[in-house]
Amino acid sequence: MKxxxxxxxxxxxxxxxxxxxxxxxxxxxxxxxxxxxxxxxxNELQTSTAVNTATLSDRLKRLEHLGLVQHRALxxxxxxxxxxxxxxxxxxxxxxxxxxEWRRKYSAATGS
Amino acid sequence: MKxxxxxxxxxxxxxxxxxxxxxxxxxxxxxxxxxxxxxxxxNELQTSTAVNTATLSDRLKRLEHLGLVQHRALxxxxxxxxxxxxxxxxxxxxxxxxxxEWRRKYSAATGS
DNA sequence: CGGAATCCACAAGGATACTG
DNA sequence: CAGTATCCTTGTGGATTCCG
Numbered sequence: 001m002k003x004x005x006x007x008x009x010x011x012x013x014x015x016x017x018x019x020x021x022x023x024x025x026x027x028x029x030x031x032x033x034x035x036x037x038x039x040x041x042x043n044e045l046q047t048s049t050a051v052n053t054a055t056l057s058d059r060l061k062r063l064e065h066l067g068l069v070q071h072r073a074l075x076x077x078x079x080x081x082x083x084x085x086x087x088x089x090x091x092x093x094x095x096x097x098x099x100x101e102w103r104r105k106y107s108a109a110t111g112s
Numbered sequence: 113m114k115x116x117x118x119x120x121x122x123x124x125x126x127x128x129x130x131x132x133x134x135x136x137x138x139x140x141x142x143x144x145x146x147x148x149x150x151x152x153x154x155n156e157l158q159t160s161t162a163v164n165t166a167t168l169s170d171r172l173k174r175l176e177h178l179g180l181v182q183h184r185a186l187x188x189x190x191x192x193x194x195x196x197x198x199x200x201x202x203x204x205x206x207x208x209x210x211x212x213e214w215r216r217k218y219s220a221a222t223g224s
Numbered sequence: 225c226g227g228a229a230t231c232c233a234c235a236a237g238g239a240t241a242c243t244g
Numbered sequence: 245c246a247g248t249a250t251c252c253t254t255g256t257g258g259a260t261t262c263c264g
Contacts, residue, residue, distance in 0.1 A: 053238095
């Protein structure tokens with residue numbers, strides 16, 4: 001797709017790109033899908049996440065670029081590909097749990 | 113402003129809203145500014161973050177709504193307001209540190 | 225000073241069609 | 245099957261103006 005927010009303005013910290021990606025539509029859904037089942041084929045993900053082709057493709061590429069997801073494409077016919085979380089990706093999921101606890105801890109005051 | 117992504121589709125987890133917010137433009141910059149100095153007045157933030165009025169106002173409101181920032185407005189003339197991180201917000205900053213370490217740990221493979 | 229309202233340019237993403 | 249290309253609608257945020 002096109003996406004690309006901050007080409008190279010000095011970010012507050014290096015992980016800004018990570019948040020920008022994680023904050024994009026469907027990214028969390030995709031990660032969760034891959035957490036529940038890895039590897040998954042492209043159209044398996046399409047079904048399990050209900051994200052349209054173009055966007056799904058874009059997100060997976062970005063996730064791969066950030067190192068959260070590993071993509072493997074087999075040159076057979078019909079084509080076959082699979083996506084799975086990398087160790088880095090799995091590690092991030094642990095941090096997510098911390099964040100969920102954090103949310104819960106303050107859930108009374110949030111409103112959302 | 114207008115912003116509002118997922119009104120109420122069942123999210124992968126409750127903290128999705130948090131990521132959507134954190135992933136939006138300027139949010140991280142604003143948080144960092146408030147981390148470095150709290151409280152800050154509205155136009156102090158404007159200067160320190162270089163974010164335009166409308167967007168800054170929008171972000172602050174969302175941050176307040178999520179409970180990360182506290183807003184205090186004094187009814188004097190000229191008006192006076194200040195924004196500061198809540199304990200919840202400060203707590204999040206600790207998680208950020210974890211994430212920065214996580215990024216660093218895998219920095220060789222990311223490309224970004 | 226601290227915003228809200230308006231307007232506008234461009235980015236994001238959904239639907240659909242197409243290809244190796 | 246696994247995407248890419250295209251088109252088109254909607255969202256997002258910058259600039260600017262205005263107001264209490």
